[in-house]
Amino acid sequence: EIVMTQSPATLSVSPGERATLSCRASQSVSSNLAWYQQKPGQAPRLLIYGASTRANGIPVRFSGSGSGTELTLTISSLQSEDFAIYYCQQYKNWPWTFGPGTKVEIK
Amino acid sequence: EVQLLESGGALVQPGGSLRLSCAASGFTFSNYAMNWIRQAPGMGLEWVSTFSGRGRSTYYADSVKGRFTVSGDNSKNTLYLQMNNLRAEDTAVYYCAKVLAGIAAVDYWGQGTLVTVSS
Numbered sequence: 001e002i003v004m005t006q007s008p009a010t011l012s013v014s015p016g017e018r019a020t021l022s023c024r025a026s027q028s029v030s031s032n033l034a035w036y037q038q039k040p041g042q043a044p045r046l047l048i049y050g051a052s053t054r055a056n057g058i059p060v061r062f063s064g065s066g067s068g069t070e071l072t073l074t075i076s077s078l079q080s081e082d083f084a085i086y087y088c089q090q091y092k093n094w095p096w097t098f099g100p101g102t103k104v105e106i107k
Numbered sequence: 108e109v110q111l112l113e114s115g116g117a118l119v120q121p122g123g124s125l126r127l128s129c130a131a132s133g134f135t136f137s138n139y140a141m142n143w144i145r146q147a148p149g150m151g152l153e154w155v156s157t158f159s160g161r162g163r164s165t166y167y168a169d170s171v172k173g174r175f176t177v178s179g180d181n182s183k184n185t186l187y188l189q190m191n192n193l194r195a196e197d198t199a200v201y202y203c204a205k206v207l208a209g210i211a212a213v214d215y216w217g218q219g220t221l222v223t224v225s226s
Contacts, residue, residue, distance in 0.1 A: 001169075034212035036152075043202055043216035044152065055214060087152055091211030095168050098152040 002026055002090050004099035012107040019075040021102045023088035028068045032092035035064055035073045038101075039084045047086075048073065078104070109133035109215045111203045116220030123193050123224070129186040129203030129217055136184040140206050142213065143177065143188050145199035145222075155201070157211075158186060171197075193224045 003026040013019045023033065031051035036044035046055040048064035051071055061076040075082055083106055088099040115127040131141070140159040146152050156177040157166040165177050176189040186203055203217040 032211075036213075043219060044213070045216075046212055046214050049207060049210055049212035055212075089152070089154075089212070094157075094166050096154045096157075096211050098154070100151050 001095055002029060002093055002097055004088055004090055004097050006086075006088060006099035006102045008102060009100070010103045010105060012105050013078050014107045015080060016077050017107075019078055019082075019104055021073040021075075021086055021104070023066075023071045023073070023099050025069045025071070025090055025092075029071075029090040029092040031067045032090055033064075033071050034089045034091065035062075036087045036089065037082075037084045038087065044087065075104075109205065111205060111215055111217035113201065113203045113217045113220040116201065116222045118223045118225065119193055120226050121194060121224055124189070124191045125193065125222060127188040127190070127201055127203075127220060127222070129188075131184045131186065131203075131205070134205070136179070137181045139208065140211065141179060141186045142204040142206060143186075144202045144204050144213070144216075145197075146202070146219075147196075147199040150199075153199075156188060190222070193222075195224050198222060198224050
């Protein structure tokens, strides 16, 4: 099983600032990686797939980069609606696995 | 518009059984891999099972293998999860999830149904 880790666990950011979230895989996932955003009481929402392709309707301030074992989600200028938990998920090998999440909170 | 509507969540005793259903609409059900993903209270996401592709292969997480069975009814556009021998650690919100064509990234989620295993 590919183990996914995310850092930091919590990221405190002021509105308008840039946020950089990291996701690391225990073995290469190539570009078979997705990012999701989850707000309290809601189902997750797909942001990025293929490591860098934005899903339908996702604002351009969200971008994904990297491949292999080190991948990154960047939010260029945080808006109030972006404070949430972010998960990465690999789909290189079954079982598909998620990281433990990064909580982005208001500084 | 794609919609996924789960039902069947309940309070059940350890060792009991439950069947979850997911009614799908707005897309051709038989063309997509359909999945169950769960989230324990206050915890992260765990992929539970996949009902995949035209051949309808099935996949299970090790944590549920031998206890859970996933199936689908193309005539009813419905996905099922039969859960037997339930344990306290199965307590979670269970999401029905559709993935993108050919890519196991979830583009649509249901609202979730809560399964609580407790005596």
